[in-house]
Amino acid sequence: MKNDPTLLIIKAAGHRGVPPTTVRDRKNKGAQNLRAGHQHECLLSPVQENALISWACFQDDMGIPLHQELLKKKAEAILKVTNPNINIGKYWIERFMKHYKKLQIRFTQRLDQQKAAASNPKILKQHFSIFKKVIKDYKLQIEHIWNIDEKSFLMELVSKAKVICR
Numbered sequence: 736m737k738n739d740p741t742l743l744i745i746k747a748a749g750h751r752g753v754p755p756t757t758v759r760d761r762k763n764k765g766a767q768n769l770r771a772g773h774q775h776e777c778l779l780s781p782v783q784e785n786a787l788i789s790w791a792c793f794q795d796d797m798g799i800p801l802h803q804e805l806l807k808k809k810a811e812a813i814l815k816v817t818n819p820n821i822n823i824g825k826y827w828i829e830r831f832m833k834h835y836k837k838l839q840i841r842f843t844q845r846l847d848q849q850k851a852a853a854s855n856p857k858i859l860k861q862h863f864s865i866f867k868k869v870i871k872d873y874k875l876q877i878e879h880i881w882n883i884d885e886k887s888f889l890m891e892l893v894s895k896a897k898v899i900c901r
């Protein structure tokens with residue numbers, strides 16, 4: 736009985752007040768975290784996923800509404816480089832968004848709400864803070880920054896839609 740490793744694990748677990756599987760996993764060089772343990776099931780590598788997130792953040796910084804379908808198409812384009820025969824599934828975006836809390840899905844605001852918010856000094860200060868950060872981060876030159884009037888907005892921005900943002 737003394738040579739039975741299972742009894743030793745159970746005894747150690749009881750002594751520490753943890754499940755025996757925890758002691759067993761620690762003894763066997765530890766269990767992998769959830770992400771690492773399922774990496775072989777992921778369509779994109781961590782590097783590819785980071786590239787996709789960077790691209791989505793860039794779209795958000797530029798004020799381009801990132802619809803779910805556009806994110807899916809970008810992911811498929813990245814995937815086609817390494818795995819041309821694999822397609823992204825129906826629920827891939829939802830699972831991807833659960834793993835990356837940096838991004839979130841929101842509904843766009845109606846244009847009237849945006850106009851009302853534009854007169855709020857706190858929101859204006861935040862807007863120009865973000866604007867200055869984008870200019871600095873992407874090394875934009877002032878002569879390349881343009882303004883448009885409200886009639887030039889895309890009609891899809893007026894209606895309510897799901898977009899991906901930070």
